[in-house]
Each structure stands twice: as structure tokens, then as C-alpha cells.
Amino acid sequence: MGPVSAAETEVGGVDDPVIHTRALTKRYRGGQLAVDALDLSVPAGSVFGFLGPNGSGKTTTIRMLMGLIEPTSGAARLLGHPMPRAARTVLPQVGALIEGPALYGFLSGRDNLLRYDAADPTADPRTRRARVAAALQRVGLTAAAGKKARAYSLGMKQRLGLASALLQPRRLLVLDEPTNGLDPQGMREIRALIRELAADGTTVFLSSHLLDEIEQVCSHAAVMAQGRLVVQGPVAELAARARGRLVVTTPDTSEAARVLKEQGVADVVVTEEQVSGEPPEREPAELNAALVASGVRVRGFGVERASLEDAFVALTGEGFDVAG
Structure with a gap:
């Protein structure tokens, strides 16, 4: 993937943001241009909102950042390392909830998290159950921990997915619609949790269709339209432009x-x-x-x-x- 490697040499630096892309581009077969020369910069310690209408390229961008698909050209760096080349180094430091959680319906919520934790080669098996219990408590699922995941509501599944991203301390948390399916009280709780994580030093990158949510929890935001970045910066400054x-x-x-x-x-x-x-x-x-x-x-x-x-x-x- 020559074009990506060539661009990677231009993106590095000691003061790299937590997420940094340079001319990141994804063109699918048939010529569809999903993401067009994206230059994105996510400051460390920020809660960064990623906005855009349907087809704007948000999900494609997130998938490239996480190494799930390769860019056609350009470069992406997470935590100072090139992606997807350094995925094994980077991903253990990143928690992610993308396009809804993948759960085993026949297992309980607790057992799902035990499976997730066991798949992490850096996780100490001696403290596994304590980590799972702490993650369940953090997202308000302790009482439902023994229930089969297939019996969970959409909001409960979303909470369980978020819990899976919080099993280990993370430098970066990538969330795709984190409050999807939650009632108003649940939304407030997840927003409070995001603020708490940011206060602890975790950078949170979240995609949301709820503009008021972005205003309430995000310090920075970027707006995508038709695959291109329209604007990015502090939320207060973006609102002031209108x-x-x-x-x-x-x-x-x-x-x-x-x-x-x-x-x-x-x-x-x-x-x-x-x-x-x-x-x-x-x-x-x-x-x-x-x-x-x-x-x-x-x-x-x-x-x-x-x-x-x-x-x-x-x-x-x-x-x-x-x-x-």
C-alpha cells in the first residue's frame, strides 16, 4: 500500500494529536469516493464530536482509523503510530464501540465481558472478574449481569458494548452513537460517564446524530459533508460561526x-x-x-x-x- 506509507513519513512528530490524518482517502470499487483527502486532528484529552449527514463518510473514517479497512491513499496515525501498520501496538490502548456491540445472545452480560477480556492478551486473568464487575457497575448493568444478552433491550446492549470498551484503562475511546437506544436518564448517565473519562485523561472520539449531545459533552468537533471535512475546532467556536x-x-x-x-x-x-x-x-x-x-x-x-x-x-x- 505504497501511497499510505509515503504519506506516513509526513505525519509524525513529537507533539502529534491523539488522532491525526493527512489526506486520508477511501475510494470503493466502482469509483465511489467515501472519504476525500481528510485532514483531521484530535487533541489529547478532548471529547471530540464527529458530525455529518448520511453518507458523509463518518463510519468509513472510523473504520480506517481502527484498521478495519485500509485507505486508498493518505495516512492516519493513532497515539503517534501509523494505522493500520501499528494496529497491534495501538489497539490495546484503544477502547471502541463501532456500529453497535457484537454480543453472544446465549451468554449473559457478565459472560460476554469475560469472553471479551479473555481475548485481550494484555489482560491479567487473575483480576478478570473484578474488571468485569467494575465495568458492569460503571455502565449501570450490575443488576442485569446474569441475564442473557438476547433478552437485553437496545439500550442495555449499548451499555454492555460500552462496558466492553472500558474493561481496561484506555488512552483513547472511540464511540459510534454511544447513547443509541437509551432513555433520557440513561443518556444523561452515559454523558456523565464520558465527562468522567475525559477528566481522567482519556481522549473520547464520538460520532453522534444528536447535536445537543455534542454541545453538552464535547470540547471539540468536526463536521463532514459528502466525504470531505467542512470544518473542525472547539465547539464554542463552531457555534459562533453561525x-x-x-x-x-x-x-x-x-x-x-x-x-x-x-x-x-x-x-x-x-x-x-x-x-x-x-x-x-x-x-x-x-x-x-x-x-x-x-x-x-x-x-x-x-x-x-x-x-x-x-x-x-x-x-x-x-x-x-x-x-x-
Whole structure:
């Protein structure tokens, strides 16, 4: 795989991020370009959200990072080592939950984890049961540990998969939709666990279709669209790239909507006592003055902070496909 080896020599360095790709590309047979020249950088100690609509290349990227498929060209490094060449060195330091957990349905949750742990050549068999018990407790499955995995709900299976990734201390945790199938309380618990892992020094790389989840738990994020990286950076900075939404509270909604449109406000939406829209490039005070001059009784006026969803739509030009 000549192109990959050639690029690998350009990616190294003492201060490498935990995940670093250079021009990482995957083209499938038939010419389908799934990932196109991806340059990704995941800082150590971050909780990194990986976002993108259906077909954007997220899962293909994760599979390349983990050495499950080989790139067509470009390079990927995990923990400072080239992948997939250094998989045997790297993967024992990485916990992963990709495309749902693979479980033996006829075994209990506990026995599934015992099997996973026994497959790890670095795991001390003398402390195996203690590790499994600790992992089950961490994801809230202690009470269901003896139940057959085939009787688990989707959320319980997701928890068990996460437990398998936590059997050993990990420098990097790669999670694909970690809260899939969980109820709201379960989602909060997993988010709290992710924050706890990050506080302990584990870098967490997670793919999610829940934009509010990314905002709540992630310090950094990257947005993919049509196989290409659109943007990456701290979550707060990404949200700041999208302009906020102007909101006016008034009993005179029809007149307020007319004035705001005349003043260049786009996408004006009228509700019972509010008018909102995308503000133009001008001082908000000028818009307020125009409303007052037209006799609009302004009871509230402000610009709401843009959300990560606003930024996503602004960056990709499309809504978020939850199947992604």
C-alpha cells in the first residue's frame, strides 16, 4: 500500500494529536469516493464530536482509523503510530464501540465481558472478574449481569458494548452513537460517564446524530459533508460561526414582520407574540429604532446565541439526517 506509507513519513512528530490524518482517502470499487483527502486532528484529552449527514463518510473514517479497512491513499496515525501498520501496538490502548456491540445472545452480560477480556492478551486473568464487575457497575448493568444478552433491550446492549470498551484503562475511546437506544436518564448517565473519562485523561472520539449531545459533552468537533471535512475546532467556536437569531416580542407581530423584512431581516417567522429572523449585517439598535419609529410596541428585543445545529446548517447547507 505504497501511497499510505509515503504519506506516513509526513505525519509524525513529537507533539502529534491523539488522532491525526493527512489526506486520508477511501475510494470503493466502482469509483465511489467515501472519504476525500481528510485532514483531521484530535487533541489529547478532548471529547471530540464527529458530525455529518448520511453518507458523509463518518463510519468509513472510523473504520480506517481502527484498521478495519485500509485507505486508498493518505495516512492516519493513532497515539503517534501509523494505522493500520501499528494496529497491534495501538489497539490495546484503544477502547471502541463501532456500529453497535457484537454480543453472544446465549451468554449473559457478565459472560460476554469475560469472553471479551479473555481475548485481550494484555489482560491479567487473575483480576478478570473484578474488571468485569467494575465495568458492569460503571455502565449501570450490575443488576442485569446474569441475564442473557438476547433478552437485553437496545439500550442495555449499548451499555454492555460500552462496558466492553472500558474493561481496561484506555488512552483513547472511540464511540459510534454511544447513547443509541437509551432513555433520557440513561443518556444523561452515559454523558456523565464520558465527562468522567475525559477528566481522567482519556481522549473520547464520538460520532453522534444528536447535536445537543455534542454541545453538552464535547470540547471539540468536526463536521463532514459528502466525504470531505467542512470544518473542525472547539465547539464554542463552531457555534459562533453561525449568526444568532433576532427575536422581537410584541403584540404588533404583523407590523413588526413587515418592518423587519424592509430592514433586511431574512427568514422571518411570526408566532403568537414573537417575530424572529436572521439579522442583517447592521447594528441591532438600528433595527429596534426602525420598529419603534413605525409604532411597533417592542416588549422584548435580542439576538439568541446560535446553536451547533445552526452552525451545521450554515456550514453544510442542509439539515441533519439522523440516519448518518
